[in-house]
Amino acid sequence: MSEIRVRFAPSPTGPLHIGGVRTALYNFLFARQSKGRFILRIEDTDQKRFVPGAEEYILESLSWAGLNIDEGPVQGGPYGPYRQSERRDIYKKYSEQLLKDGHAYMAFDTPEELEAMRERMRKEGNPSPQYNAITRQYMKNSLTLPADEVEKRLAAGEPYVIRIKMPRNEEVKVKDLIRGWVSFQSNQLDDKVLVKADGLPTYHLANVVDDHLMKISHVIRGEEWLPSTPLHVLLYRYLGWEESMPEFAHLPLILRPDGKGKLSKRDGDRLGIPVYPITWKDPASGEESMGFREKGFFPEAFVNMLAFLGWNPGSDQEIFSLDELIKAFSIERIGKAGARFDIEKARWFNQQFLKQKDDAELASMLRPYLEKEGVKAEDAYLVQVCRLMKERAAFIPDIYSEGKYFFAPVEAYDEKIVAKKWNDSVKPFFTALRQRLTDINPFEKEEIEKAVKSEMELKGMKFGQVLPVFRVMLCGTVAGPPIFDVAELLGKEEVLMRMDRFMERYA
RNA sequence: GGCCCCUUCGUCUAGUGGUUAGGACGCAAGGUUUUCAUCCUUGAAACAGGAGUUCGAUUCUCCUAGGGGCUGCCA
Numbered sequence: 001m002s003e004i005r006v007r008f009a010p011s012p013t014g015p016l017h018i019g020g021v022r023t024a025l026y027n028f029l030f031a032r033q034s035k036g037r038f039i040l041r042i043e044d045t046d047q048k049r050f051v052p053g054a055e056e057y058i059l060e061s062l063s064w065a066g067l068n069i070d071e072g073p074v075q076g077g078p079y080g081p082y083r084q085s086e087r088r089d090i091y092k093k094y095s096e097q098l099l100k101d102g103h104a105y106m107a108f109d110t111p112e113e114l115e116a117m118r119e120r121m122r123k124e125g126n127p128s129p130q131y132n133a134i135t136r137q138y139m140k141n142s143l144t145l146p147a148d149e150v151e152k153r154l155a156a157g158e159p160y161v162i163r164i165k166m167p168r169n170e171e172v173k174v175k176d177l178i179r180g181w182v183s184f185q186s187n188q189l190d191d192k193v194l195v196k197a198d199g200l201p202t203y204h205l206a207n208v209v210d211d212h213l214m215k216i217s218h219v220i221r222g223e224e225w226l227p228s229t230p231l232h233v234l235l236y237r238y239l240g241w242e243e244s245m246p247e248f249a250h251l252p253l254i255l256r257p258d259g260k261g262k263l264s265k266r267d268g269d270r271l272g273i274p275v276y277p278i279t280w281k282d283p284a285s286g287e288e289s290m291g292f293r294e295k296g297f298f299p300e301a302f303v304n305m306l307a308f309l310g311w312n313p314g315s316d317q318e319i320f321s322l323d324e325l326i327k328a329f330s331i332e333r334i335g336k337a338g339a340r341f342d343i344e345k346a347r348w349f350n351q352q353f354l355k356q357k358d359d360a361e362l363a364s365m366l367r368p369y370l371e372k373e374g375v376k377a378e379d380a381y382l383v384q385v386c387r388l389m390k391e392r393a394a395f396i397p398d399i400y401s402e403g404k405y406f407f408a409p410v411e412a413y414d415e416k417i418v419a420k421k422w423n424d425s426v427k428p429f430f431t432a433l434r435q436r437l438t439d440i441n442p443f444e445k446e447e448i449e450k451a452v453k454s455e456m457e458l459k460g461m462k463f464g465q466v467l468p469v470f471r472v473m474l475c476g477t478v479a480g481p482p483i484f485d486v487a488e489l490l491g492k493e494e495v496l497m498r499m500d501r502f503m504e505r506y507a
Numbered sequence: 508g509g510c511c512c513c514u515u516c517g518u519c520u521a522g523u524g525g526u527u528a529g530g531a532c533g534c535a536a537g538g539u540u541u542u543c544a545u546c547c548u549u550g551a552a553a554c555a556g557g558a559g560u561u562c563g564a565u566u567c568u569c570c571u572a573g574g575g576g577c578u579g580c581c582a
Contacts (some may be wrong), residue, residue: 009582013581046580046581049581049582107580109580111579114579114580127508128509128577128578130509159580161580176512179513182512184511188509188510188578192579193579200580202580203582207582223511223512224582225582226511226512226576226577227510227512227576227577227578228577252513255574255575257518262575308520309519310519312521314522315521315530316529335513336513337513337514339518339519339520341518342518342533344518344532344533345518345531345532345533348532355545391543391545391546392543392545402544463541463542464541466541467541467542479542479544481543482541482542483541
């Protein structure tokens with residue numbers, strides 16, 4: 001069996017969204033499990049849509065997700081260059097071959113003329129006019145123009161495009177690994193532009209030529225490409241490569257969480273959910289869209305979540321490391337239907353990974369967030385905070401946002417609890433407790449608990465009367481880790497200060 | 508509009524010509540926890556509709572509906 005070689009071929013027209021990352025992921029998993037090669041090819045044949053920084057963004061996103069590239073523009077490889085704009089000359093040879101063999105022709109129609117033709121046909125009731133076997137007869141191309149006229153135009157340097165000459169009445173069958181055989185009628189297809197007036201190929205030609213030259217064995221891409229696959233099959237045939245044509249697998253799309261349509265940037269803005277792997281700042285508008293990374297997602301969780309959007313292992317296991325995914329992945333188990341992205345499930349995945357991390361690791365991951373907030377804390381202290389908070393967090397930043405009281409004095413007290421529980425019968429209790437705590441050395445949770453309990457007994461009070469108040473004094477809220485743990489970690493001095501502050505305020 | 512793809516709980520999905528249609532997220536209830544969270548238990552929740560094939564269809568076929576994609580000198 002020949003080597004498995006797959007490619008991820010984005011165009012650098014903006015940030016990758018999670019559908020793109022998932023496509024990259026499936027390619028990557030397939031390559032790794034079959035000991036094949038994972039190739040990155042930048043499809044930048046449309047210079048008009050080039051967005052600065054997009055290629056770097058793609059690279060960084062893949063790298064963050066742990067999808068290491070074997071061959072690509074940065075790492076090179078035996079079939080480079082891996083940027084289509086640098087392969088200009090390569091395509092020329094093949095477009096000329098198609099021309100020579102009569103499978104393609106030159107068309108001199110200006111964009112205006114094309115638009116006029118379409119407008120005319122729309123008026124005649126054709127909602128999507130095509131440049132095809134019928135209409136090409138009325139257009140300016142090397143099929144309709146006299147040979148000398150063509151020569152003249154060429155000599156004059158008149159711009160032209162090269163179009164495929166779509167055959168009539170042919171059935172073109174596409175074998176898709178996910179959907180089985182899909183067949184198309186060539187009459188329904190149009191004479192797609194293969195080479196643009198600027199001399200660069202369109203996706204269709206470049207993609208077929210490169211996949212062949214780069215010895216791609218499997219084309220795993222989004223479902224939006226299925227309708228143009230018959231065109232690609234024809235191109236392989238006309239170029240004489242049908243025997244070694246890659247296998248195709250068209251992935252179902254990722255749909256938006258609510259409503260209709262596929263996931264888009266607007267959904268992210270509207271629903272406050274990330275749609276990009278890492279934060280993207282639009283160079284034109286300066287607008288920033290937050291990424292999964294910046295939201296606090298672990299790359300492992302992100303990848304795990306993504307893998308399950310359209311694929312499943314056929315077992316009950318849901319938590320997978322990248323290596324486990326590589327072992328378990330199979331194209332056969334990719335679903336056919338579009339998958340709706342669910343932020344709640346994504347959150348759950350992240351929480352599962354967070355729970356697995358040890359306290360020190362969490363602490364070092366939390367550190368950058370604290371620095372951003374201007375919060376200082378000792379390493380050992382941070383580790384302890386993580387130990388107490390990790391059961392309560394789904395994301396690293398939650399450890400801070402849900403546990404600010406570990407790093408700063410309480411700003412706001414839960415007034416409902418204060419109103420309900422802070423009364424004249426508990427006030428003396430805390431005055432006495434404060435005194436008892438003063439004498440505890442070392443200030444450890446068992447001793448603190450003992451002090452609280454014995455004072456409770458003395459005053460004949462119940463946990464429910466006392467503990468919520470103690471908690472609000474120290475944390476401001478009734479939610480949080482076991483209160484004696486919190487007290488110990490805060491330390492005697494801080495605990496006493498917070499008690500004083502509270503009692504003064506609500507005296 | 509045309510072409511193509513798709514359709515199991517709200518969501519991600521498993522599954523089979525005869526099953527109590529399974530799991531996960533979320534939701535609800537209960538338990539554990541002095542709180543919150545975790546954890547445990549339980550519950551509600553689905554085969555789009557209609558024909559046909561069949562002793563029997565969620566499963567196979569067709570039709571309908573719904574959803575999605577494509578329909579550019581974009582990818």
